[in-house]
Amino acid sequence: MTAVEPQALNFECETGNYHTFCPISCVAWLYQKIEDSFFLVIGTKTCGYFLQNAMGVMIFAEPRYAMAELEEGDISAQLNDYEELKRLCTQIKRDRNPSVIVWIGTCTTEIIKMDLEGLAPKLEGEIGIPIVVARANGLDYAFTQGEDTVLAAMAARCPDKSPVAEADKSERNAISKLLNFGKKKEEVAASESEYVDHPPLVLFGSLPDPVVTQLTIELKKQGIKVSGWLPAKRFTELPVLEEGYYVSGVNPFLSRTATTLMRRRKCKLIGAPFPIGPDGTRAWIEKICSVFGITPRGLDEREALIWEGLEDYVKIIRGKSVFFMGDNLLEISLARFLVRCGMTVQEIGIPYMDKRYQAAELALLEKTCNEMGSPLPTIVEKPDNYNQLQRINELHPDLVITGMAHANPLEARGINTKWSVEFTFAQIHGFGNARDILELVTRPLRRNNSLKDLGWDKLVREDAKV
Amino acid sequence: MKLAYWMYAGPAHIGTLRVATSFKNVHAIMHAPLGDDYFNVMRSMLSRERDFTPVTTSVVDRHVLARGSQEKVVDNITRKDSEEHPDLIVLTPTCTSSILQEDLANFVERASIEAKADVLLADVNHYRVNEMQAADRTLHQIVQYYIEKARKKGELPEGKSEKPSVNIIGISTLGFHNQHDCTELKRLMGDLGIEVNTVIPEGASVHEIKTMPRAWFNLVPYRELGLMSAEYLKEEFGTPYIDITPMGVVETARCIRKIQQVINAQGADVNYEDFINEQTMHVSQAAWFSRSIDCQNLTGKKAVVFGDSTHAAAMTKILAREMGIHVVWAGTYCKYDADWFKEQVGEYCDEILITDDHGLIGDAIARVEPSAIFGTQMERHVGKRLDIPCGVIAAPIHVQNFPIGYKPFMGYEGTNQVTDLVYNSFTLGMEDHLLEIFGGHDTKEVITKGISAESDLNWTKDGQAELNKIPGFVRGKVKRNTEKFARDRGIQVINAEVLYAAKESVGA
Numbered sequence: 001m002t003a004v005e006p007q008a009l010n011f012e013c014e015t016g017n018y019h020t021f022c023p024i025s026c027v028a029w030l031y032q033k034i035e036d037s038f039f040l041v042i043g044t045k046t047c048g049y050f051l052q053n054a055m056g057v058m059i060f061a062e063p064r065y066a067m068a069e070l071e072e073g074d075i076s077a078q079l080n081d082y083e084e085l086k087r088l089c090t091q092i093k094r095d096r097n098p099s100v101i102v103w104i105g106t107c108t109t110e111i112i113k114m115d116l117e118g119l120a121p122k123l124e125g126e127i128g129i130p131i132v133v134a135r136a137n138g139l140d141y142a143f144t145q146g147e148d149t150v151l152a153a154m155a156a157r158c159p160d161k162s163p164v165a166e167a168d169k170s171e172r173n174a175i176s177k178l179l180n181f182g183k184k185k186e187e188v189a190a191s192e193s194e195y196v197d198h199p200p201l202v203l204f205g206s207l208p209d210p211v212v213t214q215l216t217i218e219l220k221k222q223g224i225k226v227s228g229w230l231p232a233k234r235f236t237e238l239p240v241l242e243e244g245y246y247v248s249g250v251n252p253f254l255s256r257t258a259t260t261l262m263r264r265r266k267c268k269l270i271g272a273p274f275p276i277g278p279d280g281t282r283a284w285i286e287k288i289c290s291v292f293g294i295t296p297r298g299l300d301e302r303e304a305l306i307w308e309g310l311e312d313y314v315k316i317i318r319g320k321s322v323f324f325m326g327d328n329l330l331e332i333s334l335a336r337f338l339v340r341c342g343m344t345v346q347e348i349g350i351p352y353m354d355k356r357y358q359a360a361e362l363a364l365l366e367k368t369c370n371e372m373g374s375p376l377p378t379i380v381e382k383p384d385n386y387n388q389l390q391r392i393n394e395l396h397p398d399l400v401i402t403g404m405a406h407a408n409p410l411e412a413r414g415i416n417t418k419w420s421v422e423f424t425f426a427q428i429h430g431f432g433n434a435r436d437i438l439e440l441v442t443r444p445l446r447r448n449n450s451l452k453d454l455g456w457d458k459l460v461r462e463d464a465k466v
Numbered sequence: 467m468k469l470a471y472w473m474y475a476g477p478a479h480i481g482t483l484r485v486a487t488s489f490k491n492v493h494a495i496m497h498a499p500l501g502d503d504y505f506n507v508m509r510s511m512l513s514r515e516r517d518f519t520p521v522t523t524s525v526v527d528r529h530v531l532a533r534g535s536q537e538k539v540v541d542n543i544t545r546k547d548s549e550e551h552p553d554l555i556v557l558t559p560t561c562t563s564s565i566l567q568e569d570l571a572n573f574v575e576r577a578s579i580e581a582k583a584d585v586l587l588a589d590v591n592h593y594r595v596n597e598m599q600a601a602d603r604t605l606h607q608i609v610q611y612y613i614e615k616a617r618k619k620g621e622l623p624e625g626k627s628e629k630p631s632v633n634i635i636g637i638s639t640l641g642f643h644n645q646h647d648c649t650e651l652k653r654l655m656g657d658l659g660i661e662v663n664t665v666i667p668e669g670a671s672v673h674e675i676k677t678m679p680r681a682w683f684n685l686v687p688y689r690e691l692g693l694m695s696a697e698y699l700k701e702e703f704g705t706p707y708i709d710i711t712p713m714g715v716v717e718t719a720r721c722i723r724k725i726q727q728v729i730n731a732q733g734a735d736v737n738y739e740d741f742i743n744e745q746t747m748h749v750s751q752a753a754w755f756s757r758s759i760d761c762q763n764l765t766g767k768k769a770v771v772f773g774d775s776t777h778a779a780a781m782t783k784i785l786a787r788e789m790g791i792h793v794v795w796a797g798t799y800c801k802y803d804a805d806w807f808k809e810q811v812g813e814y815c816d817e818i819l820i821t822d823d824h825g826l827i828g829d830a831i832a833r834v835e836p837s838a839i840f841g842t843q844m845e846r847h848v849g850k851r852l853d854i855p856c857g858v859i860a861a862p863i864h865v866q867n868f869p870i871g872y873k874p875f876m877g878y879e880g881t882n883q884v885t886d887l888v889y890n891s892f893t894l895g896m897e898d899h900l901l902e903i904f905g906g907h908d909t910k911e912v913i914t915k916g917i918s919a920e921s922d923l924n925w926t927k928d929g930q931a932e933l934n935k936i937p938g939f940v941r942g943k944v945k946r947n948t949e950k951f952a953r954d955r956g957i958q959v960i961n962a963e964v965l966y967a968a969k970e971s972v973g974a
Contacts (some may be wrong), residue, residue, distance in 0.1 A: 016525055017542075022501030044561040044592065045477040048470055050504045056864075069468040072593040075565055084467040091469060107499045111531065111565050138499030139527055210935050217963050306970065386522070386549065405506035405519065412516035432970045460516050 009366055009376050011353065016382035019405045020327035020351055021054060021421065022047070023136040023146030024104050028055045029425070030150055031064045033206045036234045038098035039065040040088065042116070043106030064096060070108055077112075082119050089127055098129065100157075100235040102150060105135035130235070132157060142351035144253040144328050144424060147206055151257040154231055155204075155265060158241040196223035198292040202239050202267070204230040204257050205250035207429060214430045215250065215275060222289055222296055230257070241265045248288060250275060250429060253329035255357035271357070273364040276330070277337030278306040278434045283364055306431045310341075313438035316445050318342035320398035323391075326350045326383050327403050328424050332358055334401070336365040337437065339374050346395050349383035399444060414458040416444040472824045472844055474799035474862060479560045480505060481600030482588040483521055485608070485691075486556040488638040488667035493520040493552040493583075495542055497535070497570060498560040500525055512868050513639060522546060526562050535568055543577035543585060553672045554584045554608070561592040584672075586611060598690040598774070599802060601638065605667055606694035609675055613702065616676035623680050630729040630736075631661035633681040633699075635707075636692030637668040642777065642861045643875050644668065650874035651687060654712070658725065658738060666695070679703045683728045685721075687711055687876060689776040689803065706731075712876050713780035714884065715752050715788055718745075745878045752881035755889070756788050764791055764892055770834055771796040772819070772827055772841040773860025775803050777875070779810040781840050781859050784884060786814035791888075794834045795819050797827065824848075838891040843867070857891040923949050926961040933965060947972050 024047055027039040041047055048067040055063070068088050073079040089101055105116050120131040134153045136146035203215070203226055216226045228239020241247075243266040249258055252274050261267040272287035273280045282303045289296045307314075322338055324331045326349025335345045355362065369376050380388075385406065392400055392415065400410055400417045407417040422440055427433045479496060483505045486494040496502060506519040524535065524542040543555055557574055570587050578585040589607055590600040616622045632655055637648040648665060655662050663681040664674045678684075684699055684707040686692040696707035706728050712721040719742045726738045746753050755761050769791050771782045775798045782796040796811045797819030798804070804820045811818060819830060828848045831839060839849045839856040843864050849856035858867055859875075874880040925933065936944050944965075951968035952960050 016500070016527070017522065018500075019503055019506060020501055022499075022504070042467075045473060045596075046479070046498075046502060046561045046592075048473055049476045049480065050501070052472060052862075053504065053508060063471070065471075067468075067470045069470045071468060074467055075593065079467070088467055088469050107526070107562050108565065111562065138501040139531060142500060210932060213932060213962050214966050217966065309970065389518075403507065405503065405510050408510045408514060409516060409518045432966050 009362060010378045011381065012378055013381045014384040014387060016384070018326065018349070018351070018383045018385045018388075019403045021143040021403075022050050022138045023141040023143055023149065024051065024106060025054055025143060026136060026146030026150055027051070027065045027102075027104060030102075030147060030206060030231070033208075034100070034231050034233070034235055036099035036236065037064060037102055038092055038096055038100070039102045039104060040068050040092065041065065041104040041106065042068040042070065042085075042109050042114070043104075044070055044108050047106050047108075064098065066092070075108070075112060081114050082123065085119060086123055086126065089123060089129070089131070093127055093129055100130045100132055102132045102134060102153075104146075104150075105133060105137060107137045107139050110135065110137050110139055130157065142327065142329070144251070144330070145256075145352065147251075148254050148256045151204060151206070151230060151254060152260040154235075154238065155241070155257060155260045157235075158228075158230065158238045158265070160240070160242060160265075162240045162242070194220065194223065195225040196292065196294055198224060198294070199244065199246055200227040200240075200242070201225065201246045201248065201270075201288070201292075202228045202230060202241060203248055203250055204261065205254055206231050207250060208427055209233065211427050211429050211433065214432055218275075218281070218285060218430060219288065221298070222285060222294055224288060224292065224294065241267060244268065246270055246291065248272060248284075249357070250284075251330070252333050252358055252361060255354040258357050271360045273336070273361045274333045275429050276333040277340065277437065278303045278310075278431050279340045279368070280333055280337060280361075280364070281429070281431050281434075283360075287360065302431060306434055310434060310438060313435065313442050314341045316442045317399075317438070320344070320445070321346050321395070322399045322401065322441075323388075323395065323397040324348045324350070325385065325388055325400065325402040325406065325420070326380065327420050330423050330428075331401075332361050332365055332379070334423065334437070335377060336361065336368050337434075338441065339365070339368045339372055341438070342372065343399075344374055345377040346397050347388070347391065348377050348379045349388060350379060350381055353379060353381045399441070401441075412459045416448065418444055474822050474824070474842065474844070476597035476862075477561060478590040478592045478595050478597065478600035479558050479588075481595075481597040481602070482556065482558045482590055482604040484597075484638050484640050485601050485604040485667050486554075486558070486588075487520055488669070489554070489608070490669060490671045491520075491552050492554045492556060492672060493522070493546050493550055494556045494558050495539075495546060496521060496523045496558045496560055497539060497563040497568075498523050498526060498558075499562055500527070502560055502562070509639060512863075512865050514868070520550070520552065521558075526566070531566075535573070539568075539570070539573040540577045540580075543573070544580045547577075547581035547583045552583045554586065555581065556604070556608075557585065557587045559588060559590065559592065564592040584611070584615075596802075598800065601691050602694045605635075605692060606698055608672065609666070609678070609695045610698055612672055612675035613678070613699075621676055623677055625680075626682055626732070627661060627663060627680045629661050630659070630683075630732075630734045631663040631681045632725075633663050633678050633684045634665045635684055635686050635695055636688045636690075637665055638691060639668060640861075641688070641691070642774075642859075642863055642867065643869075643873055646869075646872055646874035647687060647876040647880070649872070650877035650879050651685070651712070653879075654722075654877045657741065658722065659736070660725070660729070666692075679705065681705060682732050682734075683708060683725070685725075687776075689779075689806070690774055690800065711776050711780050713777075713880060714784040715746055715750060715881050717780060717783060718877060718881065750878040750881045752788065752885045755885050756790070760889060761789055764789055764889075766790070766792050767838070767892060768792050768794050768834065768836040769838050769840060770794055770831055770836045771815070771859070772798070772839075772845055774798060775800040775807050775810075777860040779807055780875075781884075782811045782814050785840070785888065789888065794836060795830060797821065797830075838888075840888075840891070855891045855894045857887045859887075923952055923957075924959045926959055929959075929961040929965055932962040944969070 024041050031039050116133045120133050124131045132153045134150040136149045245267045247261045247267045248270040258269050262269050270291050273283040275281040275284040282299050321344045323346045331348050331350045335348045401420050410417045426436050428437045483494050486492050503523050509515050509519045524539045574585045574587045588604050637644045684696045686696045686709045699705045708724050710721040712718040722738050771778050778798045782793050785791040786793050793815040795817040796815040798807045799822040824844050831848050839845050840859045842860050842862050846856040873883050948965050948968040
């Protein structure tokens with residue numbers, strides 16, 4: 001580390017030798033989100049073993065996912081891919097009757113060049129169930145990017161014309177249906193007047209339903225109507241996407257989906273910081289408002305109020321340092337929020353950095369650092385975990401946000417860790433969930449308060465290597 | 467292609483990694499795409515390792531696909547060599563490298579010129595062998611390599627140790643209760659006056675391997691791991707091996723008698739009969755348990771057993787022979803070892819099931835309706851669904867199967883542990899059953915814990931819908947908080963918006 005502080009964000013790229021989840025893990029949350037789907041992962045025992053262990057207890061709850069486990073005959077093309085997939089998909093149709101089967105292509109299907117995109121439309125015609133193909137493999141992507149590949153494929157399935165009758169439209173649309181629940185047509189028309197007249201806005205990114213509701217309400221307070229959400233609760237409720245619709249992402253790892261929506265569906269992307277943390281949520285709303293020419297109301301007070309409510313947690317981390325090893329692409333947004341909380345970010349490791357899609361988020365990070373008088377962190381793309389461990393050893397951060405492979409060994413060396421995967425499964429979006437982020441971030445530090453003075457924070461022998 | 471939701475045995479590379487990381491100062495480098503290093507997570511989480519798992523990946527990405535790994539694998543090996551100075555680096559192929567068919571052997575050859583460490587390519591094919599078979603092969607490969615290396619250098623020890631001694635082969639990381647079994651076996655050997663020459667692979671240095679021929683005999687407690695190595699040592703040095711799993715009172719005695727025979731044949735003069743008698747009658751509680759009224763009540767109760775060969779066979783014998791329990795069927799997922807399993811349990815159960823299809827197992831359990839199941843975590847969940855208690859006796863396992871307390875399955879303390887496991891499974895089932903007959907402990911209606919019995923507030927449908935999404939165990943609290951919030955502010959109708967506003971205000 002040099003003494004001179006960099007003037008702009010500093011980007012580096014290492015070897016890509018880091019630990020992360022395989023992108024096929026996205027089936028774990030997507031099959032739960034899209035209730036009428038079935039995810040078929042076409043891969044090997046290795047993929048199955050990962051899913052089985054990573055998903056823990058979920059595996060026993062009759063999940064709507066399965067492996068199409070490739071055998072030696074499949075690899076050497078002694079078996080016919082089409083016939084094999086037809087046999088399996090027919091069985092799935094019979095047993096589960098889903099509205100869509102999502103094929104997850106893996107490293108193996110890439111290497112043996114199985115033409116999933118070619119086979120799907122043919123088989124779809126034959127068995128009568130839509131088949132969506134997503135190549136979420138470890139050759140190309142990391143962890144949450146799996147969702148990105150699925151949503152990019154789903155984007156192509158969104159209807160391009162709203163059905164003629166207005167009644168049908170609200171039928172199609174899960175969000176407005178939810179908000180207009182049980183109301184008569186006149187009432188719906190009346191509630192329409194709560195909204196400002198603006199072009200249709202569709203949000204993309206898979207979030208738990210309560211968070212969807214919260215963010216939708218948040219925009220409603222500004223008179224902005226969310227016409228649909230990709231993905232919706234059911235595949236049959238995918239939102240309409242017409243040329244000229246506005247879209248906005250709620251998660252930082254959705255660059256392919258954004259690209260697809262812009263290029264294929266001719267939508268206009270609202271590039272905003274992501275609604276993570278009260279500062280991010282506010283900036284997200286402000287950006288959407290500004291695009292629609294709306295002056296946001298009451299955001300100052302609202303953000304201030306949220307921060308006030310967070311003070312007991314912020315107190316714990318203010319002035320402390322944090323090191324992101326990087327594995328899920330939420331790192332920039334989380335770092336920005338934590339800087340605003342008064343933390344110093346020593347390094348932001350990240351698997352992949354799309355500077356265009358994340359432009360507004362990066363700008364907000366830089367601005368936040370300047371306003372808080374915090375040094376601008378280095379962003380390390382494709383980090384090298386071994387080198388990072390050396391840096392951690394040197395810097396001795398107050399908190400390391402990392403994967404489970406390194407968490408226990410670091411704890412044994414007296415370094416506080418927070419398991420990064422929890423940030424992907426916890427509810428962290430919007431004003432109301434800022435506290436949940438801090439609940440996670442402060443947990444190891446609160447644990448330390450309970451255990452302090454016991455004198456056993458370094459639990460490996462001195463000669464143990466980092 | 468095979469439709470699969472669950473698998474009992476992991477892929478081959480897991481076996482190789484389990485063996486490699488069990489040794490001290492051995493590093494494994496996987497030739498694999500990003501995300502295949504999930505082994506590190508499992509080792510760090512399940513066995514709560516304090517040290518970094520010595521496994522790194524030489525990442526296979528698009529570039530590798532297009533141009534081959536070229537220098538990458540060699541560079542990664544030499545880099546790891548200079549960073550960590552391991553004794554041995556094991557290059558580990560995965561399903562991906564199996565198809566790419568790169569000349570990994572060539573990389574190993576090139577890397578071993580530069581590296582100070584020894585470098586080996588694990589000789590396992592993803593599509594031919596599973597986790598257990600791969601572990602067995604890798605262990606054999608490493609043992610053979612270091613024996614041959616020592617032989618070339620003339621470092622092999624002359625003759626046997628002075629006193630009778632043993633190599634315990636097959637204790638490994640992520641193995642079911644392996645650590646505790648290892649301690650118990652060492653203690654047993656101590657009691658028998660036998661020196662433990664080496665324990666392989668857990669905690670051993672590869673330099674210890676060359677001393678293995680000093681042992682009088684080899685003990686292979688687990689059927690799945692170590693037999694190939696023991697067989698190799700028998701061929702090379704004529705060292706006899708014992709593959710009787712000392713699990714259960716009868717089998718432990720059989721194992722000890724075999725040890726007696728093997729070392730007496732080499733000139734020792736021992737008689738362990740008194741020891742066996744003393745342990746069986748007075749130290750282990752299992753023999754007494756089988757006479758007690760508790761166990762009498764279990765007579766003829768139905769059970770099913772499923773797991774790896776070692777544990778399923780041993781449990782079946784314990785249940786049938788030592789406790790008088792009716793084992794309706796016993797099964798294993800070690801299909802490659804089916805003959806041995808059939809021979810072992812043939813006379814102790816009505817039916818034998820050899821399969822790795824968990825659906826079949828689930829159906830077979832439902833069909834039989836046993837009073838207790840002894841199986842893996844998967845069977846435990848089947849039991850939950852069918853309301854049948856289950857004792858977990860084999861991998862696949864979860865973190866709760868890596869207890870901190872001392873819980874061996876082997877030796878005389880192991881018999882005590884197994885007794886508790888069996889008895890607790892059955893009484894729990896009985897207790898449940900009795901409760902059902904008498905309609906539960908507490909038949910009174912639960913009175914709501916609300917601040918007021920009747921709520922004067924109206925919940926809109928969307929508000930109610932949001933409330934219902936909140937997990938049951940906190941829903942009551944959220945409801946009360948929201949109503950309090952509404953009352954304080956004079957809000958009459960509670961919708962989703964009010965619900966979340968209330969959530970924010972209490973900061974929960």
